[in-house]
Amino acid sequence: MHVWKFGGTSVGKPERMQSIRKLITEDDTRKVVVLSALSGTTNALLSIGEALKVNDDIDANAKIDSLMEHYGQFVDELYKTTDGKAAGQKIIEAEFSFIRSLTGIKPFTLKQEKELVAEGELLSTQLFQAYLTEENVSSALLPALEFMRIDADNEPEIQYTEQKLADILPQHDDKQIIVTQGFICRNPRGEVDNLKRGGSDYTASLIGGAIRANEIQIWTDIDGMHNNDPRIVKNTFPVRELTFDEAAELAYFGAKILHPSTITPARMFGVPVRLKNTMEPKAPGTLISDHSAGTAQQQVFKAIAAKDGITALYIHSTRMLNAYGFLRRIFEIFEKYKTPVDMLATSEVSVSVTIDNTERIQEITDELNTFCTLEEPDYNQTIICIVGNFSADNQGVAVCVFNAMKDIPIRMISYGGTESNLSLLIHGQYKAQALNALNEGLFSA
Numbered sequence: 001m002h003v004w005k006f007g008g009t010s011v012g013k014p015e016r017m018q019s020i021r022k023l024i025t026e027d028d029t030r031k032v033v034v035l036s037a038l039s040g041t042t043n044a045l046l047s048i049g050e051a052l053k054v055n056d057d058i059d060a061n062a063k064i065d066s067l068m069e070h071y072g073q074f075v076d077e078l079y080k081t082t083d084g085k086a087a088g089q090k091i092i093e094a095e096f097s098f099i100r101s102l103t104g105i106k107p108f109t110l111k112q113e114k115e116l117v118a119e120g121e122l123l124s125t126q127l128f129q130a131y132l133t134e135e136n137v138s139s140a141l142l143p144a145l146e147f148m149r150i151d152a153d154n155e156p157e158i159q160y161t162e163q164k165l166a167d168i169l170p171q172h173d174d175k176q177i178i179v180t181q182g183f184i185c186r187n188p189r190g191e192v193d194n195l196k197r198g199g200s201d202y203t204a205s206l207i208g209g210a211i212r213a214n215e216i217q218i219w220t221d222i223d224g225m226h227n228n229d230p231r232i233v234k235n236t237f238p239v240r241e242l243t244f245d246e247a248a249e250l251a252y253f254g255a256k257i258l259h260p261s262t263i264t265p266a267r268m269f270g271v272p273v274r275l276k277n278t279m280e281p282k283a284p285g286t287l288i289s290d291h292s293a294g295t296a297q298q299q300v301f302k303a304i305a306a307k308d309g310i311t312a313l314y315i316h317s318t319r320m321l322n323a324y325g326f327l328r329r330i331f332e333i334f335e336k337y338k339t340p341v342d343m344l345a346t347s348e349v350s351v352s353v354t355i356d357n358t359e360r361i362q363e364i365t366d367e368l369n370t371f372c373t374l375e376e377p378d379y380n381q382t383i384i385c386i387v388g389n390f391s392a393d394n395q396g397v398a399v400c401v402f403n404a405m406k407d408i409p410i411r412m413i414s415y416g417g418t419e420s421n422l423s424l425l426i427h428g429q430y431k432a433q434a435l436n437a438l439n440e441g442l443f444s445a
């Protein structure tokens with residue numbers, strides 16, 4: 001069985017939905033099809049939520065009207081038959097009546113916001129399945145809220161998904177296509193929640209791992225993982241093969257094509273992930289698996305990604321040299337406040353770390369101050385992550401990187417943590433310059 005996920009642009013226009021119907025039926029593997037919301041919908045829903053938070057019902061209702069009109073046109077173009085159009089219209093009426101009911105709830109809290117934002121995926125999957133029905137494609141629609149759940153730390157409970165799907169899927173053995181929502185889930189309180197922005201990729205990988213799929217395919221609007229951020233750098237090119245480790249680093253460190261956690265479940269269960277382009281289905285895309293074969297392996301530099309919004313903390317020991325236990329005490333504090341550390345640099349008496357979640361920074365720095373001295377944190381930093389084959393006997397890696405970066409100030413360096421990653425911390429203002437300079441220095445022949 002396969003899991004195929006289609007992102008917002010891949011379902012965002014009626015003709016796109018029509019072409020993904022062809023894609024999923026031309027290939028005769030049984031598959032779970034995970035859909036995102038139509039492009040623009042999640043942002044539109046969040047902006048309705050913003051209006052409701054400040055009690056601006058007039059603005060909220062105007063935004064709801066305009067979104068509903070968009071869906072009205074979508075339905076009109078998607079379906080050919082009167083019955084199809086009526087089915088589509090019924091779906092949007094039901095979902096928009098729920099959306100409107102949220103305007104009556106005061107105060108509008110995070111719980112309502114999460115119910116509101118879930119509507120995007122609830123709409124896209126129902127509309128798509130009704131379209132499959134109109135086209136006589138036999139399919140089932142599985143509500144993700146019945147088998148996707150996060151725990152109190154917002155971590156998906158893959159065993160729960162595994163058990164639930166082991167019960168639910170056999171009930172649909174006669175169906176070749178199983179449609180479900182990406183992104184949405186329940187939390188331990190049973191409320192509607194989600195896997196954060198871009199989370200449909202993660203849903204696909206969690207399902208793929210849970211059912212031990214033969215392959216997970218992420219269909220988007222570009223031909224696979226490029227060697228650098230195509231939004232910032234010209235002349236990027238697709239990387240045809242990546243290992244799980246390489247892809248995980250790139251996703252975690254900012255390659256937007258994948259939600260940061262996508263690779264984790266796939267790697268855990270050894271399910272290959274293929275990135276494919278909906279607009280150009282014949283293009284090979286990128287295969288992510290536990291090995292990377294042939295010439296790709298010899299290639300030293302493979303790809304670069306950048307993660308913004310990083311904060312650097314500079315921590316000095318107030319005790320003398322050779323103080324052991326210092327690092328443990330520091331990391332216990334980050335653990336206590338559930339704040340992951342991304343980069344780390346140490347000297348005899350000092351440690352510098354980076355974090356991307358500053359929610360608990362006050363508590364962390366207060367506690368660190370009891371046994372360390374801290375410099376002012378640096379905000380608005382960017383981690384540049386360079387992925388490649390950096391095994392210990394591969395000479396000259398650092399020289400190439402530093403030559404390319406010669407005009408850009410570097411605050412921190414991390415090299416040797418794995419054989420596939422070299423990370424640099426720079427001020428965010430230099431991000432575009434750094435990505436372009438590295439592209440020129442590491443990839444131009």
Ligand code: ADP
Pocket residue numbers: 006007008009010036198219220221222224225226227228229230231254255256257258305
């Ligand atoms: P979807 O809506 O299908 O989930 P996304 O917009 O989340 O699509 O991800 C695809 C986009 O990711 C591409 O259009 C591209 O602009 C961006 N992107 C950023 N870095 C990379 C990269 N290294 N390789 C490919 N795409 C990237």
Ligand code: ASP
Pocket residue numbers: 007008036037042043120182183196197198199200201
């Ligand atoms: N619709 C959600 C978002 O826009 C999830 C996704 O697209 O993956 O973030």
Ligand code: MG
Pocket residue numbers: 007198201256257258259
């Ligand atoms: Mg995405």
